[in-house]
Amino acid sequence: xxxxxxxxxxxxxxxxxxxxxxxxxxxxxxxxxxxxxxxxxxxxxxxxxxxxxxxxxxxxxxxxxxxxxxxxxxxxxxxxxxxxxxxxxxxxxxxxxxxxxxxxxxxxxxxxxxxxxxxxx
Amino acid sequence: xxxxxxxxxxxxxxxxxxxxxxxxxxxxxxxxxxxxxxxxxxxxxxxxxxxxxxxxxxxxxxxxxxxxxxxxxxxxxxxxxxxxxxxxxxxxxxxxxxxxxxxxxxxxxxxxxxxxxxxxxxxxxxxxxxxxxxxxxxxxxxxxxxxxxxxxxxxxxxxxxxxxxxxxxxxxxxxxxxxxxxxxxxxxxxxxxxxxxxxxxxxxxxxxxxxxxxxxxxxxxxxxxxxxxxxxxxxxxxxxxxxxxxxxxxxxxxxxxxxxxxxxxxxxxxxxxxxxxxxxxxxxxxxxxxxxxxxxxxxxxxxxxxxxxxxxxxxxxxxxxxxxxxxxxxxxxxxxxxxxxxxxxxxxxxxxxxxxxxxxxxxxxxxxxxxxxxxxxxxxxxx
Numbered sequence: 125x126x127x128x129x130x131x132x133x134x135x136x137x138x139x140x141x142x143x144x145x146x147x148x149x150x151x152x153x154x155x156x157x158x159x160x161x162x163x164x165x166x167x168x169x170x171x172x173x174x175x176x177x178x179x180x181x182x183x184x185x186x187x188x189x190x191x192x193x194x195x196x197x198x199x200x201x202x203x204x205x206x207x208x209x210x211x212x213x214x215x216x217x218x219x220x221x222x223x224x225x226x227x228x229x230x231x232x233x234x235x236x237x238x239x240x241x242x243x244x245x
Numbered sequence: 246x247x248x249x250x251x252x253x254x255x256x257x258x259x260x261x262x263x264x265x266x267x268x269x270x271x272x273x274x275x276x277x278x279x280x281x282x283x284x285x286x287x288x289x290x291x292x293x294x295x296x297x298x299x300x301x302x303x304x305x306x307x308x309x310x311x312x313x314x315x316x317x318x319x320x321x322x323x324x325x326x327x328x329x330x331x332x333x334x335x336x337x338x339x340x341x342x343x344x345x346x347x348x349x350x351x352x353x354x355x356x357x358x359x360x361x362x363x364x365x366x367x368x369x370x371x372x373x374x375x376x377x378x379x380x381x382x383x384x385x386x387x388x389x390x391x392x393x394x395x396x397x398x399x400x401x402x403x404x405x406x407x408x409x410x411x412x413x414x415x416x417x418x419x420x421x422x423x424x425x426x427x428x429x430x431x432x433x434x435x436x437x438x439x440x441x442x443x444x445x446x447x448x449x450x451x452x453x454x455x456x457x458x459x460x461x462x463x464x465x466x467x468x469x470x471x472x473x474x475x476x477x478x479x480x481x482x483x484x485x486x487x488x489x490x491x492x493x494x495x496x497x498x499x500x501x502x503x504x505x506x507x508x509x510x511x512x513x514x515x516x517x518x519x520x521x522x523x524x525x526x527x528x529x530x531x532x533x534x535x536x537x538x539x540x541x542x543x544x545x546x547x548x549x550x551x552x553x554x555x556x557x558x559x560x561x562x563x564x565x566x567x568x569x570x571x572x573x574x575x576x577x578x579x580x581x582x583x584x585x586x587x588x589x590x591x592x593x594x595x596x597x598x599x600x601x602x603x604x605x606x607x608x609x610x611x612x613x614x615x616x617x618x619x620x621x622x623x624x625x626x627x628x
Contacts, residue, residue, distance in 0.1 A: 126416055129256060130338060133264060133370065136260070136264065137334050137337050138330055138333075140264075140333070141333050144510055145510060148312065151310055152310075153311075154313055155313065161315075161317055162317070162318060162319075164506060166547070185416060185601075186412070186415060193422065196419060196422045197427050198379065200435070203429040204435065206500050206620060206623060207627065210624060215623075216488075222620065226617060229613070235606075237605075242602070242605045242606065
């Protein structure tokens, strides 16, 4: 079972990272200066707060990603068994049913491009 | 993990070694990157500390450790500190699942008045049956650490860099995932070890009932899936945020991207994560398309026979065989890592809309085309 291994290495890496950060925070010299702790800006006082509203197209990209990624993951099990199906003589049936699925996929992509969901400005 | 104490101990040590391999590769790669960029741009790289500047890595590590600890006043403290640690995890988990060499068989032996073994140890952290899905899934967790860093440091540059980086990662994830479908179809398995086993020997395949063989080409995936390999390699550049896709840290517009507010060792941990992703990408490239740890034209049995004449049959011969194959794998890895570095210092950066257009409108359709083409050729060739 690899689960124990995964758990072990995850905990090990997290502990390793924390120890390094702790070590680095203890070893470094500290000089206090109020200006230093201000948020970085290009040499002038900070212009905006961090929760300034930025127009982000990220949510749209993320939604599209989830839809398409699920469709792609759906192809994986098909791909592993495709060769066996061909050898057992059912190749054409399996191929055509996948092509219908890919047709829907392509239509979705085409529709997205047409509705300008993939335009960046 | 294993059935007895010895096996569990060895497996744990192995995992730690895989992690340390990744960590120690980073300073070497940084050195290579700096020397390589200097070589490409016709100037000197780091050449003062030690021979060829090789000890620069040590000096850098010490310097990073003694840097001043710093948290910006606006930061969300927990996220700010958790992000660098979280950056380490995905690359390590993915790298540990990749087979690095042939399994080592250990004969039964006596220790502490007890008979142990015989064992077979895999030359990898752990073997996972759905290797590809696991590696792809785990390595895209990197988006979390980037978003944590971007939000946690409370700076608009970091936030924008993080949003860019994560939307870029998930956009190219699609082309990456789709370019693999042809590979899976070809090998008929998710298991990375079986993929490598199928790439042994010289090129030979079935076409319309004939067996076609070639004596001067190895049986590598690249000859069956050239388009898939190209798309996969290009997408991994975007996945690991490397030039020409490093929009996340466009210096001219975003200063440094999601790690503007980071310095010292926290910065170094992000570096380890990024180079770890490069390592995983190169290792996957070698595994899918270039025979993994296999030596072209030389079978495992031949290496084993040679090893038996050198150190005598048994455990040590098996260990030597594993070592030789590990060297070959490292060589393949090094070639791809050098391509990563060479591309970074040769090509200019994309504009952001061009990047997204390339991912969604060019690479995704081409990867889809590759899938359809492969399945049609399969249908014709095998019936």
